[in-house]
Amino acid sequence: MQRIGVFVCHCGTNIAATVDVKKVAETLLQEPGVVYATDYQYMCSEAGQNMIKDAIKAQNLTGVVICSCSPRMHEATFRKAVAAVGMNPYMLEVANIREQCSWIHKNIEEATEKAIILGRAAVAKVHLNAPLIAGQTPVTKRALVIGGGIAGIQCALDIADAGYQVDIVEKEPTVGGKMTKIDKTFPTLDCSSCILTPKMVDVAQNENIKIYSYSEVESVKGFVGNFTVGIKRKARYVKEDICTGCGLCTEKCPQKKVPNDYNLGLDTKRAIYIPFAQAVPKVATIDADYCTMLKTGKCGVCSKICTAGAIDYTQQDEHLEEQYGAIVVATGYNPIKLDAFDEFAYSQSPDVVTSLEFERLMSASGPNGGHLVRPSDHKEPKTIVFVQCVGSRSTVECGKPYCSKICCMYTCKHAMLCREKYPDTEVYVFYIDVRTPGKNYDEFYRRAVEEYDVHYIKGMVGKVCPEGDKLKVQASDLLTNEQLHIDADMVVLAAAIEADKSARPLATLLTASMDTNDFFTEAHAKLRPVESPTAGVFLAGCAQGPKDIPETVTQAGACASKVIGLLAKDHLVGNPCVAHSDEMMCNGCSTCANVCPYGAITYETKDFSRRKDGTLMRRVASVNPAVCQGCGCCTVACPSGAMDLYGFSTKQIMSEVDAICK
Amino acid sequence: MQVEEKEFKPTIVAFCCNWCSYAGADLSGTNRLQYPANVKIIRIPCSCRLNPMFILRAFQRGADGVILCGCHPGDCHYTTGNYYARRRMTLLFSMLDFLGIEKERTRVEWVSAAEGQKFAETMNDFVATVTKLGENHRLEDLRCKKQ
Amino acid sequence: MQEAMIARAKELLADGSVSRVMGWKKGEFSYDISPAVFENADQLVDFVYDDFCGANVSKYLINESKKEGKILAFLKPCDSYSFAQLLKEHRIDREKVYVIGIPSYGKADINKIRAKGIDGVLGIKSEGTDFIVDTIYGEEKIAKFEAMSERCLTCKSKKHVDVDEMMGEEGEWNAESKRFDKVAELEAMTPDERFEFWRGELSRCIRCNACRNVCPACTCVSCVFDNPNSDINNKAAASSFEENMFHIIRAFHVAGRCTDCGECSRVCPQNIPLHLLNRKFIKDINELYGQYQAGANADEKYPMVNFTFDDCEPGIVYKRGGNQ
16 A cells, blocks of 8 residues: 655645645545645745655655646656655655646536546556556667768768768669769759769768768668667679779770660660779679679689779678667658650650750760760750759659759759850740749749849740650640640650659668658657658758758757757667556567557567367567657557556546545 | 526536547636536547446446547547547447437537647536536436535 | 268378368258368268258367378358368368368258157258258258258358368359348347346256357366366356356457357257357457458458557447446
8 A cells, every 4th residue: 555645835825826736635645545644835946845854754654646837847857856765756746736636627516526537547547557667778889870872971071970880772783862863953053073083082082980881771770869779781893992993994894785774774884894983882893684694704804904903893792780779761862753754755756865964965974974965876966955853743643742942943053054164045934833942032033034044934844755856845834824835856864753662671670650651750840850860860851851961960950959969969768658468468469569650669489378188379579668658559459458658547437537536 | 608597407417528629628617618517528538538437337326428539530549549530430420319308418520639629618508508518317317416 | 072072082092182171060960060081081981961061170180280191171151260270270270171161052951840840860962942841751942941950051151261271162142142131130139138137047057058069269288277286276157156157268368260160059959049149249350340250361460459549449348238
């Protein structure tokens, strides 16, 4: 039997004016287990707190009920007070008789009766309270950044700068991501490589940063502060530590017909390649799908030519496990496939390109050295039509319901650059809306229209038909309500962007939630925008939703500060009000794990034999208290009632119900 | 809205999630918005902690109405709790209705921490509805009858 | 069919692919059939499969699959759904069970046969649209639709899920099944009428727990009604409330997992149509969250552990179904 003390607060007159506090204390003293009850003007004051402390000592109290303001206000204060005299802080309950009683009722009799009932419910609950101790877990002071684009690079640099170790896992042979493929950046028109490559070099040279390029995350175990991550280092058939990046092999390789993904397949590369001149790490990689040596065993040119002896045709995928305290997801985006949008003739004519392909065509490091020519006949285009919102803001199934956010601005940039470099080119842009929120964005757009005479037409392109060496563009101008027919030389499609395909399986590994568009969900849309609901997992860049470079860099920095905040701690103190499973009653049916938003529940098969004649193996659930956040969803999902929640147990809530309905 | 002063004062149990609705109820107190004293609030961490057993237990012990308040869908502190609560309560209420128990005795309302006004209005309305229905006889345990 | 099944069972026992057989055997009377495990070929002499073999054997496989060696199980279509659902809940070790699917064209209900004045039943066989009932007074013919159990008359599927081998013809999913008609009929009543209906039914409950014990979805190691920490543990329903409580919670706990095999109503000694509670949930789930058949798909999350952002609000209950 508990020895419970009840302390009724007047809160000046806030409570005492409508609730007969003396009567509340007297009545509650009659409750079973209540050995002491008193009232005082301000329980939260130092004198009030001392009163509680003294009573605990004098009366040997095992539990305390405070009838006062909302527990959201002072529960922490009172818990600290009782803990100071050695009582477990979770042996205290607060009955809310201010916000939920005295302030909303005028009739003293009614309010007093209600205050007594609320106090009684709290007493009933305290009877079933048990001391709870918050667990502590150590923090591994190293972060993992998944994805080495600008988001991952910025985040890793910021974390490393604070003195913590960071590993970057990048699935491509080089870090840099999409930004390496972009020619110029809006709204300043500075060269993308020129601002990115120094950062790539910084990453390579930073002592705190380790790059696992051409690698993938294949397993994630553990929880915040203590993740164990399995990393697959794909075989590149070149010894990374020996290759000097001289590039001789990439010139001599006889297999020349490999589509060059750096240029989005607009030209070809060799079967052994370095993606581009500034690649980090600058190491060659063999494309196993095309290498004659790996396919037939006959060739070996690169191995002969490599003076360093870096080529190793027998290399295998390598699997390693590393420990991390925090994980940043920066898996980025891709333009959608345009197969389902064939009204724009993307698959029919090489002169219909996506905007990202257009970046390569414009870029000095692109297939034509930056001289804009049509892919089909290498002639300079004289009329270019840009089509916006291809697949974005779409209601059809193959499209995306959201705005891809970056297309308005890059299309504007493309149009402007075309007009600047090739002033005799006619440039048309078809748009639904032009969205330019951002510093200097609208000014940029106006310059395109006013200074560069780009023809902006509100309306959608209905059809593109290749005819001879022209692309017949049919469109409607919604403002003049006219049908337009344009003979274009090139058509550029602003394809919607979508989350990278690797994101969905990664989310499953991380038990991080995603929205229906495969973008990672943030813990709170406004107040916790860079954290995933899964503790210890953070979000940067387009993995969380479409965004441009400045926004990505901002978010990556914010993400880094959250990671640093976590890694700076030696220990994480948990919330003791977590779920726990009674394994004698657990069926191992996985219902609880199915509803757990945090992946806190795991299963193991245990031996439950009670007799000598054989074993009884059963699959039972166990909750990781460091991961569980205590929502209690599993406790209701569990049919046998094996799952219960500390601090809000089934019995405790039932006893409150009983006390109220009595 | 003021509830008519009649003989019958229903017992109402309101389960409120800690993060939104309990705070919403606090706010309605802070703003001194009145609602009848027969509403008693039980704090639970999340609307998904509400076991149908709690609702049945309340009715057994003589409650006349039970209401669950949680964060608005999409705003759950635990991301997804209220989505599960929504399905559970929909099916449970439908089952109670199927058994001939007055469906107006149970309700779910999403109340954010900022919606003190909505909380008070909801409670006033719910109390009025249940008062009109009268005492719960169909789902009570006669042995728990108030003396 | 029975002979072919025994022959196949003997083959599998002989070549060592299985070490036990799950089937049915007669009790005191020919219609009094219970699931049974046969440990060797000799015991198969008692193996029986006829139109009284309605019992769902899937639940027994939970414990059987924990034992040494593999067991052969003959599963009717509805048993196979329960079996698949149990697999989904990790209750059965699939590796330990060899499943042979057997067709079921509708099982007889002894109560309906008796109600037709046929007594002294010795056996049953099927002939076209009739059952031929062998009795101590000679053979009696009875039309199947008059003697079949309700769950078979409204059969949802003659198709199996997840079998290793089929004996006999594989059937089809029956989209035309009228299994929700009775639920709809109740929904159309006034709440008062429904309340009277269910009080009339549930007040007969003696809390023998037969429904719970037979149910292949009620497989908890320890039931919540036996769990002292649940605060609702009780052995017998002492008041009308507890009758309601038990059946509401039981139906709720199997919601989304119940395959609608109808065993609960078959075994109820008080003939309470308990399956209607489960069907109400199935009907609601189908209507509110999309068609769902428990056990049909191993990868699909079941409705109670799933949601969509635009699920209906609980308030929909005030608007739909039922007269005021």
